[in-house]
Amino acid sequence: MDEHGFRCLEDVITDPLFPSLDHRLRKGFHVDSDDIAEYGLLERAAEWLETFYAGYECRLVHGPERYWYLLSEGDLLGHRRLSxxxxxxxxxxxxxxxxxxxxxxxxxxxxxxxxxxxxxxxxxxxxxxxxxxxxxxxxxxxxxxxxxxxxxxxxxxxxxxxxxxxxxxxxxxxxxxxxxxxxxxxxxxxxxxxxxxxxxxxxxxxLDDPVGEEGDDEDDGREEDPEDRRDDR
Incomplete structure (x- = not known):
């Protein structure tokens, strides 16, 4: 890696920060400029990671307010739907x-x-x-x-x-x-x-759903309450 960026994808994925960052992105985490080290890595590695994540049917998105997130556009990583x-x-x-x-x-x-x-x-x-x-x-x-x-x-x-x-x-x-x-x-x-x-x-x-691993879909907060069941009797 040179002082301005990464020379190849291998440099990116062997960076000590990458494994935890990759895991968080796949879980739907948003990385903003306050996350100094992680944000800096994404800034410098964007051209390599855009191609890398495209292979997972995902898009690495840079928001206008200076944050990054991974948007799933296929089924390989699944979706986590917000309630x-x-x-x-x-x-x-x-x-x-x-x-x-x-x-x-x-x-x-x-x-x-x-x-x-x-x-x-x-x-x-x-x-x-x-x-x-x-x-x-x-x-x-x-x-x-x-x-x-x-x-x-x-x-x-x-x-x-x-x-x-x-x-x-x-x-x-x-x-x-x-x-x-x-x-x-x-x-x-x-x-x-x-x-x-x-x-x-x-x-x-x-809102476009943040990416998440298959099986991470959460309930929508509409679980039946015991009081509801009593009302039906």
């Missing part, structure tokens, strides 16, 4: 990241503010229908618990994909640059922030 909760939380965090009020502070967002923003944009009824579906009737206390659990699970899922960082002891999270992927459906609109707000309010969830 409705992950989609909504991701969209809300992208919206909050574009808000100067948050950026003017530390950038860390209290977890409770994420739930409050979701409720303000969708309303309690629609939010419950998406995150706490029931086959009959509604129960305010059960719905509240299930919504909170769905949001917490979504936050952990997004953390695993590199979309955010968690500071558990302070109940705060830090949106990363790659969360702007959730803006892609409205990026070309005249006002992406307003368009994304409308997308969330309408309960629409759109």
């Amino acid at each position: 409705p909760a992950e989609m909504l939380v991701g969209q809300v965090l992208a919206l909050m990241r574009m808000d100067p009020a948050w950026l003017s502070e530390t950038g860390w967002i209290p977890r409770v503010k994420v739930l409050e923003t979701l409720e303000n944009l969708l309303g309690r009824e629609r939010l419950a229908a998406v995150l706490a579906p029931r086959r009959s009737g509604r129960d305010h206390h059960v719905d509240e618990r299930k919504i909170r659990e769905a949001v917490d699970k979504a936050i952990k899922g997004l953390e695993a994909l590199g979309f955010l960082r968690l500071r558990s002891e302070a109940e705060e999270l830090l949106p990363r640059r790659c969360l702007m992927r959730f803006v892609d459906p409205v990026r070309d609109s005249g006002d992406p922030r307003a368009a994304l707000r409308q997308l969330i309010s309408a309960g629409e969830v759109e």
Whole structure:
């Protein structure tokens, strides 16, 4: 390897950083410019890795906000489909990241503010229908618990994909640059922030699925609750 890049694919895959980086990319992790060493490797090795991953029916994508991810376009590596909760939380965090009020502070967002923003944009009824579906009737206390659990699970899922960082002891999270992927459906609109707000309010969830290994598909947060079964009796 020379000082500016890699001379061949063999130089890339024998780099000490490559095995763990390759594993994370295949799991759907997003690498942004704060991941200094890994991001630098991808910058220097992009021409070799684009061909390498094409053999796995995947595309190595460089986002405009300076992040990398692997997009599966075939079946060799399978797909990990985001749940409705992950989609909504991701969209809300992208919206909050574009808000100067948050950026003017530390950038860390209290977890409770994420739930409050979701409720303000969708309303309690629609939010419950998406995150706490029931086959009959509604129960305010059960719905509240299930919504909170769905949001917490979504936050952990997004953390695993590199979309955010968690500071558990302070109940705060830090949106990363790659969360702007959730803006892609409205990026070309005249006002992406307003368009994304409308997308969330309408309960629409759109995003190309991050790549994942076969069998990584997760449930969509719609598991049957014991209270639901009792309601049907």
